[in-house]
Amino acid sequence: MSIGVQRRIRQCDKCPWKVSTDPHDIPHGYTETLHHALARTIAEPGSLHDAGHVMACHEHPPGDEADCVGWLMNQLGPGNNIPLRLKVRSCENIDAVTLDGPQHERFVDTLPKTRKEPAD
Template sequence: MPWKLKRVRQCEKCPWKVSTDPNEIPNGYSRELHEALVSTIADPGSIAGTGRSFACHESPPGEEAHCVGWLMNQIGPGNNIPLRIHVMDCENLNAVVLDGPQHERFEDTIPAANFENDEDS
C-alpha cells in the first residue's frame, strides 16, 4: 500500500520560506528548539539518514505531521537519499505546494544565520 503525506500545503509561517520571520511563528519562537532541529538534516548525498523528521509547528501534539518545507528541502537540495527512497511510493507527493522562494540550507532558516550571511556579503 502506498504511503500518503498528511500535509501537502506549506503553512503560512513555515521557517523554510525566505519570507518568514521565525520570530513571528505562532505560539512563541524558541531559538533553542529551532537549532535542535539540525538533527533532522541529513548530510547531502549520504546513504545514512537521520531517522528523524521535522514536524510542522501547526501540528497538534500527538498528531505531528512533517513540515512541508523541510520535506521538500530534504528530497530536493538537501539530497537526503534515505528520505528520497522512502517517498518513492508516496501517492500524493506530486500534490505538494510550496509558497514562494525557499531556503537552500537549514542554517538559513535561523534568524541570526540570515543576519550573519548578510554581513559576509
C-alpha cells in the same frame, strides 16, 4: 515521514523554510533553542545514512504531527536526503505537495542572525 500518504500538501504561512518568514514570528511556542534542535533532522547531502528524525509542522500539536512541507521539499531537493527519497517512492500524493514562494536552501539560513525590526 508518512510513507503511504503525505498529510500536509501545502506549506503553512509561517514555515521557517520560506525566505519571507521571520522564525521569531512563528506561533505555538517557538523558541530559538527548539529551532536549533531541528538541525538533527537535516541529512548530510548525498549520504546513505538516515538522519532518523523528521521536522514536524508547527501547526500540528504533539501526537498529531505532520511533516513540515518546507523541510520535506528541501530534503528531497537541495538537501539531497537519499534515504528520504527512497521512502517517498511509495507516497501516493508526493506530487501534490507544493511550496509557497522562495525557500531557503540550507537549514542554517532558516534562522536569521538578528531579529528583523518592524518598518517605520
